[in-house]
Amino acid sequence: MAGVTFDAATRVYPGSDTPAVADLDLQIEDGEFLVLVGPSGCGKSTSLRMLAGLEAVDDGRILVGDRDVTHVSPKDRDIAMVFQNYALYPHMSVGDNMGFALRISGVGTDEIARRVAEAAKILDLEPYLDRRPKSLSGGQRQRVAMGRAIVRRPRVFLMDEPLSNLDAKLRVQTRTEIAALQRRLGVTTVYVTHDQVEAMTMGDRVAVLKDGVLQQAGTPRELYDRPVNAFVAGFIGSPAMNLLEFGAEDGGVRFGGATVPVERSVLAAHPRLLLGVRPEDLEVGDRGLPVEVDVVEELGADAYVYGHAVLDGGPANVVARVRGRSLPAKGALLRVAPRPGSTHLFAVGDGARLG
Amino acid sequence: MATVIGKARVEEPAAAPVKAPRRKHAGIQSHYPFWFYLPAGVVYAVLFLVPTFIAFYFSLTRWGLFSQEFIGLDNFRQFFNEPGLLQGLKNSLIYGVITSALKVVLGLLLAVLLTSQIIARGWLRSVIFFPVLVSTIGVGITFTILMNPQQGLINKTLEVFGIHGPGWLTNPSLAIYSVALVDVWKGVGLATVIYIAGIVSIPRDYFEAAEMDGATAFERFRHIILPLARPATVTVIILSLIGGLRSFDLIWAMTGGGPGFSSDVIASVIYKQYQAGFYGLSTAGNVILFFAVTLIVLPIFWALNRKQVDM
Numbered sequence: 033m034a035g036v037t038f039d040a041a042t043r044v045y046p047g048s049d050t051p052a053v054a055d056l057d058l059q060i061e062d063g064e065f066l067v068l069v070g071p072s073g074c075g076k077s078t079s080l081r082m083l084a085g086l087e088a089v090d091d092g093r094i095l096v097g098d099r100d101v102t103h104v105s106p107k108d109r110d111i112a113m114v115f116q117n118y119a120l121y122p123h124m125s126v127g128d129n130m131g132f133a134l135r136i137s138g139v140g141t142d143e144i145a146r147r148v149a150e151a152a153k154i155l156d157l158e159p160y161l162d163r164r165p166k167s168l169s170g171g172q173r174q175r176v177a178m179g180r181a182i183v184r185r186p187r188v189f190l191m192d193e194p195l196s197n198l199d200a201k202l203r204v205q206t207r208t209e210i211a212a213l214q215r216r217l218g219v220t221t222v223y224v225t226h227d228q229v230e231a232m233t234m235g236d237r238v239a240v241l242k243d244g245v246l247q248q249a250g251t252p253r254e255l256y257d258r259p260v261n262a263f264v265a266g267f268i269g270s271p272a273m274n275l276l277e278f279g280a281e282d283g284g285v286r287f288g289g290a291t292v293p294v295e296r297s298v299l300a301a302h303p304r305l306l307l308g309v310r311p312e313d314l315e316v317g318d319r320g321l322p323v324e325v326d327v328v329e330e331l332g333a334d335a336y337v338y339g340h341a342v343l344d345g346g347p348a349n350v351v352a353r354v355r356g357r358s359l360p361a362k363g364a365l366l367r368v369a370p371r372p373g374s375t376h377l378f379a380v381g382d383g384a385r386l387g
Numbered sequence: 388m389a390t391v392i393g394k395a396r397v398e399e400p401a402a403a404p405v406k407a408p409r410r411k412h413a414g415i416q417s418h419y420p421f422w423f424y425l426p427a428g429v430v431y432a433v434l435f436l437v438p439t440f441i442a443f444y445f446s447l448t449r450w451g452l453f454s455q456e457f458i459g460l461d462n463f464r465q466f467f468n469e470p471g472l473l474q475g476l477k478n479s480l481i482y483g484v485i486t487s488a489l490k491v492v493l494g495l496l497l498a499v500l501l502t503s504q505i506i507a508r509g510w511l512r513s514v515i516f517f518p519v520l521v522s523t524i525g526v527g528i529t530f531t532i533l534m535n536p537q538q539g540l541i542n543k544t545l546e547v548f549g550i551h552g553p554g555w556l557t558n559p560s561l562a563i564y565s566v567a568l569v570d571v572w573k574g575v576g577l578a579t580v581i582y583i584a585g586i587v588s589i590p591r592d593y594f595e596a597a598e599m600d601g602a603t604a605f606e607r608f609r610h611i612i613l614p615l616a617r618p619a620t621v622t623v624i625i626l627s628l629i630g631g632l633r634s635f636d637l638i639w640a641m642t643g644g645g646p647g648f649s650s651d652v653i654a655s656v657i658y659k660q661y662q663a664g665f666y667g668l669s670t671a672g673n674v675i676l677f678f679a680v681t682l683i684v685l686p687i688f689w690a691l692n693r694k695q696v697d698m
Contacts (some may be wrong), residue, residue: 086595107601119592124613132610133600184600 033186034097035061036083036220042091042101043078043244052078054244055092060237062097063218065097065211066249067235070267075244076224080190083222084113088116096188096294112181113190117197118173127152127161130179144183151179154213171202177211182217189214189221195230207234228268232256240264258376262383265308265376271351273301273308276321277380279344280305288341290323290369294377298386306383308376311336314352318359320369323350325360335359337366405621432467439677450667462671471648476679478563481654482638483683485564485630489571490627491620493552494578498616499608502586503636512583516576523573527640530569531556533643559649562642566650569638574630578623585619621691625684630679653679 038058044051053075060066081087081306083094085106087253093102101109112133112176120129130151131144139147165173174194181189194210195203211234214221221238225231231238231369239249240263248260252268257260259265278285280303284293292307323339337352337360352368360366377386446462448455466472501512518526533540534555542552555565589611597607635654640646642660644651653676659671 083600084595086598106595106598111599113599115592115596117590117592119590119595119596121596121611136601136606180596180600294631376615 034099034189034220036222037095038083038092039095040092041079041082041089041094043075043082043087044090051090051244053082053241054108054225056246058239058246058249060220060222065214065221065223065234065236067225067231067238067239067271068241069224069228069231070241070247071226073243074241076226076241078244080113080192080222080224080239083188084111085109100262108261110187111190112173112184112186112188113192114177114181114194116193118165118177118194120173120176122165125162125164126157126168126176129165129176130161130183133180133184147183147185148179151182154178154182170198171206174198174206178213187220189219191221191223194223195225195227203230205320208365210234214376217357229270231273232268238268240267242267246321258385259308260385262306262308262378265378269310269336271311273310273376274350275378276307276309276341276348276350278305278307279303287369288367290321291317291319292370292375295387298377302379302386304380305386306378306380309370309374311351312353313371313374314368315371316352316354316366316368318367320367321350322336323352323366323368325362325364325366328359328362330359332356332357339366442670443674444481445667446671448560448667450670451664452666455667458667462668463670463675466671469656471651471656472653474648475651475653478650479632479652481636482563482567482570482634483628485567486570486574486631486634487624487627489567490575490578491623493571493575494582494618494623495612495616497575497579498582498586498619499612502583507665512580515579518573519576521573523636524640526569527571527637531641534565556642557646559646562646562650563638563652566638566641567631569641570631570634572628573637578627581622581626582616582619585616585622589615617691617694621688624691625688628687629680629684632683633676 034154036058037060038056041056042051043053056075056079058066068079070076074197078087081261082089083252085101085104089102093100095101096111120126121132127148128195130148134144134147140182148161149158152161155178157172157175157179160172160176161167165176168176169305174197177194184359191210195206198206207230210223223234232255235252237249238252238255240247242263248255248264250258255268259268259273262275266275274276276287278287280299281291284291285300285305289306294305300307321343323337323341325337325339327338329336329338335354335356337354339340339350339352341350342348348370352366354360378384379386445455447457447459448463449458450456469475497515501508501515505511514586532538534542536542536552536554537559539555541555545552553561556562578622592606593611593615594607597611602610633654634652635658638650639655639658644655653672657669657672657676660672
């Protein structure tokens with residue numbers, strides 16, 4: 033096992049002026065489960081492929097353990113990858129698929145059979161070893177792809193959106209299984225997804241990327257509680273954090289009838305501010321911002337109220353979590369105000385966290 | 388991951404062929420799509436079925452230009468007694484197998500080369516395909532000149548290296564092989580294009596997975612390209628085998644079936660009978676060739692298709 037280091041790793045695709053991944057600095061500890069997350073085109077898959085050796089590194093370095101693998105071929109990196117579409121060889125049986133890497137590297141037949149059987153047992157694939165991938169369900173194929181990575185006993189696992197081809201129910205089940213399996217095997221894992229729920233539930237740490245630039249890396253709790261900028265704040269959490277633009281006033285910002293206190297130095301430097309507040313941190317009461325209810329999403333114990341408010345900068349959408357037993361009607365006017373100490377402040381231009 | 392969740396796993400059903408539900412009014416509507424087959428069906432019938440059945444009929448007649456007489460299977464009896472038939476059949480098989488095999492091997496190798504990252508790839512693809520576009524007779528005449536034992540460029544070039552070139556088309560035991568090589572030169576471009584289409588349709592993931600698994604370039608060729616380009620191989624084998632077994636124009640342009648009858652194939656034996664005015668007899672020969680090609684190609688086609696895998 034080994035840690036992984038991205039040291040100012042950069043990838044610029046031929047014909048493009050802007051890097052797909054720019055100066056990525058990231059340290060992944062030995063045995064850690066790190067999730068790379070971000071919207072489409074943010075560079076998360078490119079970063080993973082750079083680590084795999086399937087994509088060139090134009091600048092910077094990548095290390096596995098203490099070894100610089102920047103210009104080492106994929107096969108010599110001791111890394112196994114689970115592909116989005118699994119890439120199971122259709123002409124080989126499940127067993128042959130799982131043992132292919134071992135066969136290529138000259139491992140004896142008995143040892144291959146033993147290791148394949150061992151992985152098949154872990155993954156509950158024993159009855160399917162002689163079948164072709166085509167005759168398996170999506171979930172079974174996904175497990176074969178995992179098995180192919182496991183039998184190699186690599187120093188690092190890479191997973192490129194391995195759950196995206198599964199239905200919602202199986203996705204939830206499998207993500208728990210993958211996380212549990214990774215903890216059991218203790219192999220350093222880099223996992224790519226665009227789904228922030230997957231990222232938050234699976235990763236020891238989560239790295240958020242946007243436009244090829246690392247925004248923040250931290251534990252799911254850190255990302256949720258102290259996002260470094262408005263992008264991370266809006267990306268992590270479902271429903272997303274409310275980001276409302278206000279003009280600075282004496283002592284803070286006026287949130288309807290309520291005042292959210294802001295430090296003087298911040299107010300002095302920023303005439304306008306982005307106030308972030310999570311839906312569960314908005315309280316419905318007698319004072320606060322008037323919000324007209326558009327939609328109510330019932331979840332049983334709770335409900336999310338989607339509405340709109342009129343701010344001095346124009347109309348804005350607002351989401352608030354309310355108790356499931358006391359639901360407002362569509363078109364009703366609510367007054368919401370943030371719980372004290374639960375707000376986040378960001379600069380209007382670059383979205384950087386203030387304070 | 389049984390160890391993780393024990394018996395709690397909710398198994399999806401394995402993929403199985405799904406039967407489309409029968410529509411209630413299938414009986415009433417089922418004739419509707421057949422109207423769309425009609426134009427193609429008419430063209431096929433007029434240009435293929437009718438001439439084929441007419442040929443079957445004429446093969447049973449003594450057929451002059453302006454008269455015909457039904458003579459039963461006499462033409463077939465006579466054709467099977469042709470002295471050159473056995474040699475023609477042997478040469479047709481040799482020609483078909485050699486051209487087909489070489490087109491598969493060379494076409495695949497060229498396609499691998501032309502799908503890799505090489506300089507001037509697009510230009511090279513055009514160059515490889517160019518001979519396919521040239522007239523067969525033109526190619527035949529050109530290579531007849533090039534293969535001239537004394538004056539031909541091939542033997543002249545060999546002489547520079549101190550090699551005494553053979554009589555490519557004048558040596559009876561070599562002529563059919565020389566023509567087969569020219570056929571391969573002319574047809575390998577089509578095989579290459581078919582293989583290129585086959586190789587580029589293999590999902591990139593397989594190559595990357597194999598690369599991660601530690602496969603070398605040769606192992607990727609052996610374990611990924613070769614099995615997954617199988618549909619292209621089947622197409623090339625079948626097309627070139629059919630073409631080879633029926634081949635006539637290039638052989639006729641280069642050797643006329645000679646020296647003697649050494650490079651005669653079934654098609655040239657048939658053509659000679661047409662030339663002599665035995666239309667019924669030569670049509671019987673064509674019917675026999677039709678069945679012979681079908682008999683050889685169909686089992687190969689079934690056998691090759693049985694092992695195909697979906698990607």
